[in-house]
Amino acid sequence: MSVESAVQAPAIVTRPISHRRREFRRAIRSMVQAKWPLVATLILLCVAFAAIFGPWIVPNDPNRQDIMMRLADPLTQGRRNAFFLLGTDGLGRDVFSRLLYGARISLLVGICAILVGGTIGVIAGLVAGYFGGWIDDLIMRLGDIQLAFPFILLAIMFLVILGPGVFNIIIVLGVGQWVTYARIVRAQTLSLREKEYVEAARALGDSTPFIIFRTILPNIIAPLTVIASFNVASVILSEASLSFLGLGVPPSVPTWGAMLADSRDQLMANKWWLALFPGMAIVFTVLSFNILGDWLRDFLDPRLKTMA
């Protein structure tokens, strides 16, 4: 124990701090100690900043084409005070501005798809676990069928038929995630259902929805955050793949995957910046979510640390 924390210890006793705040401080401390999760958080904050404030901070309009400035090298001074930090693409559009805009779609799709899949999965898992019986069988067998099939193929088929678009891609990728949540929530619900405090809630005459959502659900949220973190990472990867296939969002919206698809046209011409930067953006974002997921898992369940 360092001198600093030794000095601080009595202060905690005299000044009551809520349990939640203490947990939060412990999390921050553990994060700083482990270093990498802190770096990951900083990277994600930058990505989130680019995603939220994109339109106000981009140096150039990401869709403005400048035929005279096609395939400009990084660090090129353009006309009318335009400066191309990361060069321009085959249509003379600013790569850096498109990169900043691309953060929007990746984060939006990543987070919304998890919300969609998580909500479906949590409700399905709670219902299956709490009620059991045929409804449990039905839900879990449905999940088995979905897992027995390469999901990306279904996503491709649905998007071909429904047409590309942010909303469609969120729904398709979201629906692809529900099984994981349903399985974990169901297993937890099964064990919590028999606990004394749930019994007590039932004896007090609480309604079933109240018991499910207010008594059981809060106790199974923690492990879900770990899954969610890893899931955001894999959804961002899937979104990039689908965008790369031309199944993501309309071409007017810049995405990292679509930028990589465009870069293929210039591959032979050795325009490396077109492929390098969008790829790095994906890798750093996904890596950060994975690192955070790893850390969160260790933090919430230190027993696992020895194994992983």
Next chain:
Amino acid sequence: MWTFILRRLLQSAIVIIGVTLITFTALQMSGDPTYLYVSERATAEEIQRTREALGFDRPLAEQYLTFLGNLAQGNFGNSLSYKRPAIEAVMEALPATLELTLFAMFLAIVVAIPLGVVASLNRGSPADGSVMTVAMLGQSIPSFWLGIMMIMFFGLQLRILPISGHVPFIEPLVHGNFAEALTNLPQALYYLVMPGFAVAFYSISRNARLVRSSMLEVLGQDFVRTARAKGISESAVVIRHALRNAWLPVVTMIGLEFGFLIGGVVVVEIVFSWPGLGRLVFNAVNQRDIPVVQAAVVILALVFIALNLIVDLVYARIDPRVKL
């Protein structure tokens, strides 16, 4: 054993019916599926004719049964862009995709196990650290971007590996032409290296982590200590006692991983102009050639289910604790 195979076949049948239901529903979700089968300039008369020819004017239940019947005969309708049965185009592209997928699977096992073992035996060392770092990175790199980067570096800069092209191996094999397959093998592998590695990198990373953690668990168990106490050489302890148990979770993963590999294969094929299903689907997507997309999805699902069945059987074979 046979009851197990029968049970798994039955499960597979349910999955296949599920897949066909989803495929069928997807078509209906577009509103009137007739429009997916006619060109944008089609006249009202043409549309009506197509609707009747494809049976989209009949009740849904009847349509589904016809759809199932056609499926059972491998009849997905004619490809809209190739003007020939969609299934033909798909079966032609399948061998190339299988080559890539199986090679990637092979890499995912053969590269990952030594990495995981070395990392677990040298826990906390720089070797362990670097394997784990690369593994973490590997799980965050999109396979198609890795492919593009490898093309730029090994193909265009160093010029040591081909950036596209394909030498068939499975296709002559299927036609019973073993001599040709064998002479093709070195060339086939040469063309497979980059796309195979791009597809496999994610799985290599995941498997390496998996092997490491399960090795660490096994190495701490009593029977390993007993083996050491008996004076058996360390390599025998690792290979015969620890690894034999530690790689079981990997085998379990392989079946599941195949679904993931397929996703990678579909996009990596496009990067390397690999003449497989991925490129076929990609072109079909761009031309909204629904029969080809459907045929490809259903065939890949069948391959996936078949491979999973094989993995289950292999698993039961190598783990005597599993009873079929």
